[in-house]
Amino acid sequence: MNRDIILNTVNPGPVNTGYLDMGTADRPSEVLESVLAHFPTGRFGEPDDPARLIAWLISDEGRWMVGQVLDTEGGFRRW
Numbered sequence: 001m002n003r004d005i006i007l008n009t010v011n012p013g014p015v016n017t018g019y020l021d022m023g024t025a026d027r028p029s030e031v032l033e034s035v036l037a038h039f040p041t042g043r044f045g046e047p048d049d050p051a052r053l054i055a056w057l058i059s060d061e062g063r064w065m066v067g068q069v070l071d072t073e074g075g076f077r078r079w
Contacts, residue, residue, distance in 0.1 A: 006066050008057055012050035013073025020044050040075040049074065
């Protein structure tokens, strides 16, 4: 029986929802600067960044994408 269930997973990487702002972060600024150095763009993700991928996945344009893990991390590399 076909139930039309499609499963995809989105890995958003570090997205700043307010907890990574320099003035209100829950970690020292040195840690934030160190993490930022791993982004080619020099910025954390914003909530809209992974949201746009998710919107595409649930749209008609994303209908052929099935069973994938999609990284949307702005080029973030830990190493």
